[in-house]
Amino acid sequence: MTHISVAFARAFTVIVALAGMGTAHAQTTQISTDYLMTVHIPTERKSVDNNTVIVNILPGGWVKGPKISGKILPPGGDWIRVMPSGALRLDVRLTIETDDGALIYMTYGGVVVTSKEANDALARGEVLNDKGIPYFITTPQFQTSSEKYGWLNKLQGVGKMAEYKRSKDDSYVNYDVFGLR
Numbered sequence: 653m654t655h656i657s658v659a660f661a662r663a664f665t666v667i668v669a670l671a672g673m674g675t676a677h678a679q680t681t682q683i684s685t686d687y688l689m690t691v692h693i694p695t696e697r698k699s700v701d702n703n704t705v706i707v708n709i710l711p712g713g714w715v716k717g718p719k720i721s722g723k724i725l726p727p728g729g730d731w732i733r734v735m736p737s738g739a740l741r742l743d744v745r746l747t748i749e750t751d752d753g754a755l756i757y758m759t760y761g762g763v764v765v766t767s768k769e770a771n772d773a774l775a776r777g778e779v780l781n782d783k784g785i786p787y788f789i790t791t792p793q794f795q796t797s798s799e800k801y802g803w804l805n806k807l808q809g810v811g812k813m814a815e816y817k818r819s820k821d822d823s824y825v826n827y828d829v830f831g832l833r
Contacts, residue, residue: 685830688809689717693724693746694824705732715748717829720801722750732764740764742790754798760811762790777819788813792829807831 694710706729713724728746735741742762749755765787773780782788792809796802811827 684833685810686833687717688829688831689715689720690814691715691724691811691827691829692824693728693826695730695818696823697818703734705734706730707732709746713746720748720750720756720804722748722754722756725749725755738765740766744790750798750801752800754796754801756798756801756804757795758792759795760790760792760809762788762811764788764813774816774818777817777822779815779817781815782813785813785816788816790827790829 692712692714694712696708696710698706698708700706709724709726709728709730711726713728715722715724725747728744730742730744733741733743740763742760742764744762745757745759747755747757764785766785770780770785773784778784790809790811790813792811794801794804794807794809796804809829809831811829813825814828815824815826817824
């Protein structure tokens, strides 16, 4: 082989390898969602320090959806950690009592990224929708012994904030929750 043909062979091998790498990293799956419920959670915030906020879940919460509806039983809580970047990490635990008496434990983590404008609006007692806060996503999981709702035990959820208000007398968050497939 001549010097030129060896160089060509090496270049061709590199191109083929790179072309193969491109297809190896191509998207091969799809994720779809099914709407499960809207969750309404009345809250009360208590700051522990500059990096931790405890949010108590107050009476009056509810869930409503095509296959599940009920109320949220106190106590429940959210342990929010403020990350060095300013993002908030959620750690929520609550119990749902369905309209037919089943108990469902719901827990989720989440990430919230706010803005100065969003924080100012919340300080004024304004209600923000999903466009008012740049990023507010949760990852619910469920646990129940109920046969009727046992399908929730096998499901990973994802939630998006639909409405949020934080004031002295009336604070709450509403999420739309979806099951991932």
